[in-house]
Amino acid sequence: MRITRRETFNAAHRLFRPEWDDSKNLEVFGKCSNPKWHGHNYTLYVTVEGKVDPHTGFVLNLKTLSKIIATFVVDKLDHKNINLEVDFMNGRLASTENLATGIWEQLEGPVRELGAALYCVKLVETENNYVEYFGNDPA
Amino acid sequence: MRITRRETFNAAHRLFRPEWDDSKNLEVFGKCSNPKWHGHNYTLYVTVEGKVDPHTGFVLNLKTLSKIIATFVVDKLDHKNINLEVDFMNGRLASTENLATGIWEQLEGPVRELGAALYCVKLVETENNYVEYFGNDPA
Amino acid sequence: MRITRRETFNAAHRLFRPEWDDSKNLEVFGKCSNPKWHGHNYTLYVTVEGKVDPHTGFVLNLKTLSKIIATFVVDKLDHKNINLEVDFMNGRLASTENLATGIWEQLEGPVRELGAALYCVKLVETENNYVEYFGNDPA
Amino acid sequence: MRITRRETFNAAHRLFRPEWDDSKNLEVFGKCSNPKWHGHNYTLYVTVEGKVDPHTGFVLNLKTLSKIIATFVVDKLDHKNINLEVDFMNGRLASTENLATGIWEQLEGPVRELGAALYCVKLVETENNYVEYFGNDPA
């Protein structure tokens, strides 16, 4: 059984490599490299897998899951600059892929302590693109 | 090849254990335990897996699948009280997880008779949470 | 300038007239008259009209508007039985139209105190139907 | 007859008054005043009113309208910092209300040259709030 919680946050970011100059960054990342930032309404789907507890009928309590996502992810990202202000993105390119990986690392332990397993972090950046991370990528 | 049919139904329910008093139920289930009920617009996605029939280009006829879902699931749930009026939920806590399991049990046989295999029952309770059941949970 | 805040709540209800028996209620209201209740995920859009304050760039502060909607509307309706537990629906048939009227009456004064004017209450009951009330109906 | 074109853009912004210090801005604008910016996926609906041309069956050609919106609005806003990089927002607080007003001013003339009248600029900032501007506010 898998259960999914949706959360949203708004943030600014920029795609660039600090060792490249603006024109090289523009070539690789296009307008996403704008040095003055841009931003998104991100939608996050956290999917957890586990057995149904026969006493509650729940895999886990969604209120608890939502609080954990707030503490470890949303409070750190919402209305923030992903490149400058988010501890777990420090030193990482602020791509959707890397952000999903960072969110996975934030949530994997806390979800395990609830007695379930993190199954998927899906992060929607725009209506036209999203990434899904299942934790099996050592990159 | 997997094919998915979406259906909707509206129902009332309440999360509670009859052997617990109201305050214990409130502690575990929060406002979802309200003794006077609350309700949802549920969205159901039934995903079926099978080979494409070369004569029709279909895994199965969606009209037939829709009728089966109506007969075994939607007609029993729509505008009903899940705790009091739904035979296949009798004696079960009316959580989204248990409801998805019940829907799976209702559909697995009839879908097999159509020559395909039920792959997933996805049940969306609110815009912020849904469950997916793949039939492999003995709970 | 009009500004709109979206809120959601889940509730149980039933359409019926107490002076009619179940078969008459069934004839007029169909399955919406089920004596054991059913329910919905309601989506509420509150639209307010006013001048833009040159100091803030706002018609009004949406956080304040959201708190007012919570206090006067959502906290009274969410996870409740509209027929039995909502003071401002007391003695009223729990149709979407009457609920929108009741919500208007709850919000009109508090919005005026914020220095703006309530323009429209839009209440979405299912993906297939919604009502809009503009406060000009004496019924 | 009214016809509406939807467009999207992503941008960074910040709500603040330069003559106020950070703590005063925080008090009034909350986390939207973050000095390191945040951002949104904005959705813009441009509604135009006019007669249907009997030769084309159109109020106006939507491809032409879309190009005008691109030139005067979207190209100036997409992947930009609204506070720092958008000429028509120069000296204006970057609220949704002011942005809608600015977009109206950008489009009113070009739409009139197409033989139609700009009726409404609707700007959706998040799934929970949007503004509508009809051009009749002298502020």
Added chain:
Amino acid sequence: MRITRRETFNAAHRLFRPEWDDSKNLEVFGKCSNPKWHGHNYTLYVTVEGKVDPHTGFVLNLKTLSKIIATFVVDKLDHKNINLEVDFMNGRLASTENLATGIWEQLEGPVRELGAALYCVKLVETENNYVEYFGNDPA
């Protein structure tokens, strides 16, 4: 009080004037003039205005409204070719504007017989464009 019913239908169409050749039609209507047709999932919102009946709490019964829309509009359009098979579009360019006008003409009388007034026909052709017709355009 306004109440809106949403319905959907799928149809093929083509934008062209029979007195123009293919290259002239292509110049004016672009790929929408493809002689071999293309098609859409149309979404139709029918908004009706009226007083709330104190006995039912309804402006009108949505099931009745839905049946009227089915009889006069959806059954004639669904899985049809708008240019070739829809009586009320005979001799009319199959633009979204003209289709909305035709739908208005189909529904105005029957809605009046229900004791309410047709207020708006909104027709969504793609996620990026829709028209709204209020019946006041003599074209």
Added chain:
Amino acid sequence: MRITRRETFNAAHRLFRPEWDDSKNLEVFGKCSNPKWHGHNYTLYVTVEGKVDPHTGFVLNLKTLSKIIATFVVDKLDHKNINLEVDFMNGRLASTENLATGIWEQLEGPVRELGAALYCVKLVETENNYVEYFGNDPA
């Protein structure tokens, strides 16, 4: 890591077998067999699986992926008749299943040349049905 790009196209089609007469086609395919065509707004989700490139933070560049989908899929389908005008659907029944298979075959090679693997083609025909193809069906 999986990354998904959404694209849309509008097309006409008809479900039928040329060796069957209209009444046999009507019996099997219902109104989808209408000889004068009908059509849809199709939504296509292309999911690609791969490692995250540490230099870019990307599985692959979405702009490149979008161009490949345009060249091999969308430009061939948009505003076209699937039965008559789409080379890769030649001789195939225009069902959603077969169209998803055709799109997979179009994209598998070009995606591999980008250094990633096509994981899933999801094709949404209406809000109530979609298919997913993972390339493992030899039909």
